[in-house]
Amino acid sequence: MAQRVVVDPVTRIEGHLRVDCEVDGGKVTNAWASGQMWRGIELILQGKDPRDAWVFAQRICGVCTTVHAITSVRAVENALKLEVPLNAQYIRNMIQGAHNVHDHIVHFYHLSALDFVDIVSALKADPAATAKLAQSISGWPKNSTQEFTTAQKKLQAFINSGQLGIFGSGYWGHPAMKLTPEANLMAASHYLQALDYQRRMNKVVAILGSKTPHIQNMAVGGVTNPINMDSQSTLTLEKLMYIKQLIDEVGDFITQVYIPDVAAIGAFYADWTQYGRGVVNYLSIPDMPLDTKGTTFALPAGYIDGGDLAKFTPIKDFHDPYFEKGVKESVKHSWYQGGKGPLHPYDGETIPNFTDWQDDGKYSWIKSPTFYDKRAQVGPLANVLGMYASGHQRTQFWVNAVLDAVSGHLGSKVGVDALHSTIGRHAARAVRCVVLHEELQNQWKLLMENIAKGDTKTFNKPVFPKGEIRGFGFHEAPRGMLSHWVVIENGKIKNYQAVVPTTWNAGPRDEDGNISAYEAALIDNPVAVADQPLEIIRTLHSFDPCLACAVHLTDTETKSHYQVKVV
Amino acid sequence: MSTPMSILVLGLGNILLMDEGVGVRAMEAFDAAWSVPDHVSVVDGGTCGMDMLDLIASHKHLIAVDAVKTGAPPASLTVLRGDEVPAYFKGKLSPHQLGLSDLLASLRLQDEAPESVTVVGCVPMALGTGLMMSPEIEAVIPRMVTMIVEELARLGVTATPRI
Numbered sequence: 094m095a096q097r098v099v100v101d102p103v104t105r106i107e108g109h110l111r112v113d114c115e116v117d118g119g120k121v122t123n124a125w126a127s128g129q130m131w132r133g134i135e136l137i138l139q140g141k142d143p144r145d146a147w148v149f150a151q152r153i154c155g156v157c158t159t160v161h162a163i164t165s166v167r168a169v170e171n172a173l174k175l176e177v178p179l180n181a182q183y184i185r186n187m188i189q190g191a192h193n194v195h196d197h198i199v200h201f202y203h204l205s206a207l208d209f210v211d212i213v214s215a216l217k218a219d220p221a222a223t224a225k226l227a228q229s230i231s232g233w234p235k236n237s238t239q240e241f242t243t244a245q246k247k248l249q250a251f252i253n254s255g256q257l258g259i260f261g262s263g264y265w266g267h268p269a270m271k272l273t274p275e276a277n278l279m280a281a282s283h284y285l286q287a288l289d290y291q292r293r294m295n296k297v298v299a300i301l302g303s304k305t306p307h308i309q310n311m312a313v314g315g316v317t318n319p320i321n322m323d324s325q326s327t328l329t330l331e332k333l334m335y336i337k338q339l340i341d342e343v344g345d346f347i348t349q350v351y352i353p354d355v356a357a358i359g360a361f362y363a364d365w366t367q368y369g370r371g372v373v374n375y376l377s378i379p380d381m382p383l384d385t386k387g388t389t390f391a392l393p394a395g396y397i398d399g400g401d402l403a404k405f406t407p408i409k410d411f412h413d414p415y416f417e418k419g420v421k422e423s424v425k426h427s428w429y430q431g432g433k434g435p436l437h438p439y440d441g442e443t444i445p446n447f448t449d450w451q452d453d454g455k456y457s458w459i460k461s462p463t464f465y466d467k468r469a470q471v472g473p474l475a476n477v478l479g480m481y482a483s484g485h486q487r488t489q490f491w492v493n494a495v496l497d498a499v500s501g502h503l504g505s506k507v508g509v510d511a512l513h514s515t516i517g518r519h520a521a522r523a524v525r526c527v528v529l530h531e532e533l534q535n536q537w538k539l540l541m542e543n544i545a546k547g548d549t550k551t552f553n554k555p556v557f558p559k560g561e562i563r564g565f566g567f568h569e570a571p572r573g574m575l576s577h578w579v580v581i582e583n584g585k586i587k588n589y590q591a592v593v594p595t596t597w598n599a600g601p602r603d604e605d606g607n608i609s610a611y612e613a614a615l616i617d618n619p620v621a622v623a624d625q626p627l628e629i630i631r632t633l634h635s636f637d638p639c640l641a642c643a644v645h646l647t648d649t650e651t652k653s654h655y656q657v658k659v660v
Numbered sequence: 661m662s663t664p665m666s667i668l669v670l671g672l673g674n675i676l677l678m679d680e681g682v683g684v685r686a687m688e689a690f691d692a693a694w695s696v697p698d699h700v701s702v703v704d705g706g707t708c709g710m711d712m713l714d715l716i717a718s719h720k721h722l723i724a725v726d727a728v729k730t731g732a733p734p735a736s737l738t739v740l741r742g743d744e745v746p747a748y749f750k751g752k753l754s755p756h757q758l759g760l761s762d763l764l765a766s767l768r769l770q771d772e773a774p775e776s777v778t779v780v781g782c783v784p785m786a787l788g789t790g791l792m793m794s795p796e797i798e799a800v801i802p803r804m805v806t807m808i809v810e811e812l813a814r815l816g817v818t819a820t821p822r823i
Contacts, residue, residue, distance in 0.1 A: 136789055137676055152676050152707055199710055203766075251769060288770055292714050299714070307706045 095122060098626050110599065110638055112611070114629060116620045121629065124608070124615040126599045127450070127457040135443055138589040143169045143581050144313045144555065146589065150577065151307055153591065159192045159298060160570035161577070161591070162311045167387075168577040169313045171411055172564025173557070176385040178550040181315035183540035184328075186381040186391070187336075188301050188308065189568065190533035194343065195294035196571035197473070197526035198351060201519060202287035205634040208627065209358055210272060210280040213265040216249055218278035227279045230357055230498075233349040235286060236279075244282035264627045269619075272361055280358065283350050290346040293339045300332055315552035320544055333541065340533055347527050355523040356495055359516050360502030369515030369632040371614030372468045373400030375475035376597070378408050378416065380569040381532055383539075387411030391532050394479035394569065396464060400513055405482035417565055420576065420592065422460040426601035435463060435604050438578035438590040439563055461600035461609065462592055470610040471573030471597040472636060474512060474521035480528070481509070487531055491524045515614070518635040557584035570594055572637050598636050611636060667815055668719035668774075669702045669808060670712070672726040672760065679734075679784030679797045683726040686782070686804040690725075694809060694819040712763060717772040723811050724760055725804065728781030735796045737803060739811070740779040776815075780807045 095117040115123040134153055138146055147165035151158040163185055170177060177185075220241035227236035264270070272280070301318065302308025310317045321327040359366075375397040379390035388410045395407035396419075408416045421435035430444040450456045463469070480488035492509065499520075500507045511517055560583065567576040573594030580588040598610040611633065618628050671687025674680040684704050691702045701719065705712050716722055730738055745764070760779070767773040782804060785794040809819050 134676070137791060149676065152674060158707070158711075195710075203710075247769065285769060288713070288766055291710065292717075295711055295714060298711075307704065 096623055098620065098623055098629070100626055100629060110633075112615070112629065112633065114615060114618075114620070114626070116623055119620055121615045121618045121620060124612040125452065125456055125601070126459075126609060126611040126615075127601065128459040128595070128599050134591050135441075135589045138586045141586050142584070143172075143557070143579065143586055146579070146586060147311050147313075150591065151311075153593075158307050159188055159302065160568055160575055162308055163189055164566045164568040164570075164575050164577045164591075165579075166311050166313050167411065167566025167568065168564050168579045169555070169566070169581070170564070171566050172562045172579055172581055173313075173555055175314055175555055176553060177382075177387070178315050178548075178553060179385060179543050180320060180540060180548060180551045182382050182385065182387075183536050183543065184301055184310075184316050184318055184551070186536040187533060187540070188298055189380070190529050190536060191294050191297035191301075191340070193529050193571050194347070194526055194533065195291045195298070197522050197529075198287050198291045198294070198343075198347070200571070200637045201351065201355065201522060202284045203291075204637070205519070205631075206280055206284060206358075208264075208631045208634050209270070209362060210284075211265050211267075211270045211277050212248060212252070212281055214270070214272070214274045215277035215281040216245060216252070216274075218245065218274035220245060220278070223275040223278045223282075226275050231349045231353040233345075233353075241278055241282050244285055245278060247285065248281060264625055267625055267627050268621050269627050269631075272358070276357065276361065280354060283354055286346070286350065290343050294343050297336050297339050300336055301328075312552060314555045315550075318551055320549040320551060322544075333537070337537055340530070340537060344530055344534070347523075347530055352491075352495060352523050352527060353498065355520055356498035357502060359495075359499050359520055362516055363499075363503055363507075365516035365631070366507070366511040366514040368618050368628075369518070369614040369635060370513045371612075371616075372470045372608075372610040373513055374398055374464070374467050374469045375400070375478050376464050376469040376471050376574055377476040377479040378567045378569055378574050379410065381536065382411070391535065392480060392528070392569070393483035393485055394476055395483065396469070397475070397478055397482055398467075402478065402482045402509070405479070407483060411566070416567070419464045420462060421466070422462045422592065422596075423604040424460050425604050426455055427457050427460050428455050429460070435461075435466075438565070438576070438592055439580055439588065441578070441588070441590040443590075455601075457601040459596050459600045461603040462597050463603055466605075468603060468607050468609060468613075469597055471594045472518065472521075473525040473571070473573070474518045475573060476569055477521040477524050477528075478512065485528075488524065488528050491527050495520050495524055515632045515635045522637070557581065559583055561587070573597060595636075595638060599638065611638075665699055665721070665816070666719040667700045667721040667723065667812065667817060668716060669696075669700065669723045669812075670705045670716070670725065671703070672705045672724055674707045675791060676789065678786045678788050678790045679782075679793050680727050680787050682782045682784060682793060682797055682801070682804075683724070683780075685793060686725050686780070686801050686808070689801050690805045690808045693805060693822055695822050696812070696819050697817060700812065700817055710763070713766060716763060716774060717767055717770075720775050721815055722774040722777045723780060723808060724777065725780045725808065726760065727784045728779065730781070730783055732783050734783050734785035734794075735800050736783045737800060737807065738779075738781045738783075739807060740781060742777070745777050745779055778811050780804055780811060 095115045098114045098116050100112045111127045113125040114121045147162040150165040151162040153161050221238045223241040224238040303310045319327040322330050377394040379393045381391035383389045398404040423435040424431040428447045430446040448455045496507050563580045565578045576592045578590045600609040614632050671684040673683040675684050
């Protein structure tokens with residue numbers, strides 16, 4: 094007899110990601126992902142000046158602001174065929190690199206590690222034994238008995254205070270928790286250290302973007318950072334050296350803490366390479382442009398069909414028609430008026446048509462995008478496999494390094510195939526983090542060298558023609574490939590669509606009834622305790638879900654976190 | 661770096677969702693009408709979570725201006741202080757809805773939480789898509805501005821009207 098498990102977070106306003114699973118014999122047999130992605134940006138932007146679109150677009154989301162700002166100016170530049178000065182490309186590349194590195198560290202430690210790490214168990218660990226374990230996998234200087242003792246005391250004090258806060262909704266003692274107390278303490282202690290390192294990365298965004306939250310320096314045609322080595326109010330040598338210092342400090346944390354932790358946790362939870370495979374058509378795009386036209390990139394990528402790295406089609410550049418023509422969105426199972434079949438984003442419509450939840454009909458606010466009529470998975474795993482298939486050497490190096498570390502822990506060979514899984518997505522995110530960090534250092538060098546040549550240009554003025562033009566911009570954001578599509582008429586926005594990463598992954602069934610990456614990844618997941626579906630949450634978190642993140646209120650009324658209903 | 665009495669007036673909310681942006685709008689109205697000494701920062705925090713850690717950590721006192729859900733009718737105003745500011749994370753499934761409570765919990769873990777936290781809040785009426793606020797909410801912005809001025813006075817800071 095199948096049970097229906099409904100996981101519905103009660104957020105500050107109302108549910109935004111709801112997942113329904115049919116569970117039979119301790120396994121997920123069917124799944125529906127439903128989201129309330131905020132799709133109103135097009136309504137707000139209609140009639141506005143395209144040069145201002147990025148200002149509004151970066152307020153869509155509470156986490157990935159910079160990514161919408163960058164993608165928006167790229168879309169307008171693409172429509173205008175406007176070149177962007179080299180300095181502006183490098184500065185944007187550094188902002189996105191720093192933002193992504195920050196985001197990946199936060200995701201692993203602060204948003205998903207507690208699915209695998211039991212904080213309460215960490216309180217029972219022996220700090221000396223923890224130090225021995227940690228030193229056996231990494232030379233990180235803070236892996237000392239003293240450091241682990243301090244962290245344990247801090248956690249104990251925090252838990253004793255009764256204000257569980259961030260640890261309030263963990264599944265402590267759940268049968269699916271497998272780490273030893275020492276491994277739990279090691280990870281929990283690194284959780285605390287990660288808070289500090291992610292902030293250093295965010296400082297880089299703040300200095301380059303003139304402000305965070307919400308950067309201020311974007312512009313259609315470049316960036317607004319004047320470069321003048323002698324003036325305090327601009328990007329000075331002193332500021333650039335400080336940025337370099339921040340970047341370097343975080344590098345050691347990634348290679349000596351994040352990567353070894355992912356490999357260790359991956360080995361402890363090796364059975365999670367068997368779950369969460371889902372959709373294995375992977376879509377990612379090249380990023381970090383190295384020229385003014387956006388034709389050459391530091392990080393290549395493309396489309397992989399059916400999980401086979403040999404079936405790889407590169408996406409070449411910012412103007413590649415292969416990408417532009419491949420994207421469509423269906424609303425057959427979404428709460429919008431449809432009936433026209435899947436539409437290209439330039440022709441996209443967003444007319445709400447709410448029905449109740451219908452398993453076989455409409456059940457989500459998210460549309461269902463397809464790439465040449467196929468469902469695709471986007472995100473760090475898609476991006477890492479795309480870079481790997483493109484022959485990007487540093488990606489291949491780090492993929493092999495992580496897999497070798499896991500193989501070493503397990504005493505048996507783990508190959509690239511293991512990446513198509515719940516735990517594989519975490520490993521890929523760590524690989525992407527270190528690859529981006531290396532490229533961030535490289536972009537800093539390129540910027541310094543270019544300024545040294547006497548080039549201080551950061552902006553090309555846009556000129557809008559009469560009549561209609563259209564363009565698209567993309568960016569490989571922390572949660573995957575993000576694209577904005579814009580139609581401009583006589584210098585004003587006529588249509589605007591943002592096709593965001595989570596739309597690709599968390600959409601409902603498509604025009605032909607095919608299920609999305611979230612839904613597919615949940616099939617066959619184990620569920621040990623129906624009303625504590627930790628395993629379902631593990632797989633969902635591996636995608637780094639980001640929905641309706643734009644809404645937040647301080648709630649004094651309820652203290653509920655999320656509801657789990659077993660019907 | 662932080663001065664002995666540094667204070668942060670932080671407007672929070674999403675200006676794209678009508679009344680959700682009331683905190684940002686009230687902070688902007690305060691900033692337009694009142695000038696403050698150098699050790700007081702007035703910042704539009706918008707919709708960002710983790711990005712604000714550094715900003716909050718570098719101030720001794722935090723006055724957050726935000727939309728709040730208290731159960732009271734729309735346009736009701738409230739001031740929450742100390743333990744009244746709920747310090748718990750909500751919804752492990754909604755990791756990207758890092759709100760103020762979550763940020764403060766993270767800062768406490770790092771022994772960097774502000775000495776005092778005040779929330780100047782307003783119960784929203786409409787959270788649809790749009791840059792405009794409901795007229796009823798728009799109408800209480802001046803009172804929220806006064807509440808910010810009073811809260812600063814409580815902390816010993818005199819704001820001066822801009823001419």
